[in-house]
Amino acid sequence: xxxxxxxxxxxxxxxxxxxxxxxxxxxxxxxxxxxxxxxxxxxxxxxxxxxxxxxxxxxxxxxxxxxxxxxxxxxxxxxxxxxxxxxxxxxxxxxxxxxxxxxxxxxxxxxxxxxxxxxxxxxxxxxxxxxxxxxxxxxxxxxxxxxxxxxxxxxxxxxxxxxxxxxxxxxxxxxxxxxxxxxxxxxxxxxxxxxxxxxxxxxxxxxxxxxxxxxxxxxxxxxxxxxxxxxxxxxxxxxxxx
Amino acid sequence: xxxxxxxxxxxxxxxxxxxxxxxxxxxxxxxxxxxxxxxxxxxxxxxxxxxxxxxxxxxxxxxxxxxxxxxxxxxxxxxxxxxxxxxxxxxxxxxxxxxxxxxxxxxxxxxxxxxxxxxxxxxxxxxxxxxxxxxxxxxxxxxxxxxxxxxxxxxxxxxxxxxxxxxxxxxxxxxxxxxxxxxxxxxxxxxxxxxxxxxxxxxxxxxxxxxxxxxxxxxxxxxxxxxxxxxxxxxx
Numbered sequence: 001x002x003x004x005x006x007x008x009x010x011x012x013x014x015x016x017x018x019x020x021x022x023x024x025x026x027x028x029x030x031x032x033x034x035x036x037x038x039x040x041x042x043x044x045x046x047x048x049x050x051x052x053x054x055x056x057x058x059x060x061x062x063x064x065x066x067x068x069x070x071x072x073x074x075x076x077x078x079x080x081x082x083x084x085x086x087x088x089x090x091x092x093x094x095x096x097x098x099x100x101x102x103x104x105x106x107x108x109x110x111x112x113x114x115x116x117x118x119x120x121x122x123x124x125x126x127x128x129x130x131x132x133x134x135x136x137x138x139x140x141x142x143x144x145x146x147x148x149x150x151x152x153x154x155x156x157x158x159x160x161x162x163x164x165x166x167x168x169x170x171x172x173x174x175x176x177x178x179x180x181x182x183x184x185x186x187x188x189x190x191x192x193x194x195x196x197x198x199x200x201x202x203x204x205x206x207x208x209x210x211x212x213x214x215x216x217x218x219x220x221x222x223x224x225x226x227x228x229x230x231x232x233x234x235x236x237x238x239x240x241x242x
Numbered sequence: 243x244x245x246x247x248x249x250x251x252x253x254x255x256x257x258x259x260x261x262x263x264x265x266x267x268x269x270x271x272x273x274x275x276x277x278x279x280x281x282x283x284x285x286x287x288x289x290x291x292x293x294x295x296x297x298x299x300x301x302x303x304x305x306x307x308x309x310x311x312x313x314x315x316x317x318x319x320x321x322x323x324x325x326x327x328x329x330x331x332x333x334x335x336x337x338x339x340x341x342x343x344x345x346x347x348x349x350x351x352x353x354x355x356x357x358x359x360x361x362x363x364x365x366x367x368x369x370x371x372x373x374x375x376x377x378x379x380x381x382x383x384x385x386x387x388x389x390x391x392x393x394x395x396x397x398x399x400x401x402x403x404x405x406x407x408x409x410x411x412x413x414x415x416x417x418x419x420x421x422x423x424x425x426x427x428x429x430x431x432x433x434x435x436x437x438x439x440x441x442x443x444x445x446x447x448x449x450x451x452x453x454x455x456x457x458x459x460x461x462x463x464x465x466x467x468x469x470x471x472x473x474x475x476x477x478x
Contacts, residue, residue: 058374089372092393101389105380
């Protein structure tokens with residue numbers, strides 16, 4: 001079945017991103033553990049998205065290290081992870097072609113692409129939409145496509161940036177169900193959200209960001225019952241602050 | 243009234259009795275223009291995409307230069323190509339001067355900057371949308387070019403039509419490098435120029451009407467095809 005030699009844990013040390021003299025992100029240390037559901041929590045502008053982009057390798061850090069456990073080539077590390085963006089990127093093609101394109105980029109052969117695409121669409125209830133242009137799908141369907149497309153690449157580690165932020169409750173529910181399925185399959189999920197409800201239901205581990213800094217990394221239960229930092233307490237009590 | 247009936251009867255007589263000669267001119271015009279535009283597309287679209295994605299020193303200068311070349315005066319382009327292809331020029335040995343090939347080269351040179359400049363803009367805009375996703379897939383900038391060209395295909399049709407417009411309306415360059423030789427390098431635009439200077443205004447007008455109709459037909463067809471395609475891929 002799945003490759004058991006995981007990339008994880010991912011250890012981030014002294015990670016900093018500066019732009020024009022401003023510190024945008026500052027993470028002294030963070031550990032993303034294998035098969036744990038990590039939720040990156042914090043108010044808008046806290047640096048959640050940047051943290052994901054740096055971990056995923058989309059933005060190079062100014063300083064610090066992002067280390068995967070098993071030593072592999074950069075290309076292999078890239079292949080073993082995927083990311084779903086806040087505003088899902090929909091290629092101007094059919095739903096099916098969105099899958100086969102991603103798989104082609106990952107180096108999957110032609111007939112194998114078709115097979116995996118068909119299989120993944122069936123798993124996530126997208127079969128009926130296979131030949132529909134991706135860009136006419138509803139917001140919820142686009143998000144499902146984006147997550148299924150990332151899942152079809154069979155990653156060890158999947159980053160999701162605000163996967164439910166712009167969706168109605170039903171669509172959010174479907175997304176959460178998808179994430180549960182992926183979690184059951186052994187994919188390590190890291191998602192950002194400012195939705196406390198989602199974080200409570202879903203998280204094993206919380207990374208709480210504020211003002212570009214990782215303020216607290218804690219077991220989810222502990223975080224919600226007795227947060228260590230004043231910022232997290234304020235956030236959980238819905239007190240406005242910045 | 244500028245001899246309305248004369249123009250009309252000239253159009254009819256061109257289409258009817260004297261059709262053979264007209265057909266020759268029309269086919270040559272279409273052949274030269276379409277070959278030039280297609281070649282400019284094959285070369286210019288990847289170049290435009292490359293210019294949109296690849297960062298290199300002097301890129302801004304190149305972009306400004308290409309944008310400027312969109313307004314390259316055709317007669318100047320014609321003159322430069324004339325000098326290159328003339329017997330004593332560096333490419334004189336090819337014997338291309340005063341042939342349809344020389345006209346294709348001239349139009350290719352005129353259309354290329356339009357294709358490069360406009361496609362660069364289109365691809366750059368699409369890249370800002372696709373960048374994170376394609377980078378996440380490990381495509382890299384150069385590896386992203388085929389995806390971007392394909393996904394921008396409907397916008398790029400307009401780019402190609404702009405190039406076609408430049409080529410089909412063009413007279414200065416092909417007149418210089420083609421020589422307007424009857425039955426060999428005489429196109430619709432050079433015929434119009436010639437008939438006008440000869441004073442045969444109805445004939446010139448008639449040719450003009452035919453040229454306009456053809457251009458309209460090609461543009462309408464291309465636009466229609468791209469609209470239908472866009473609807474099927476959900477762009478609109």
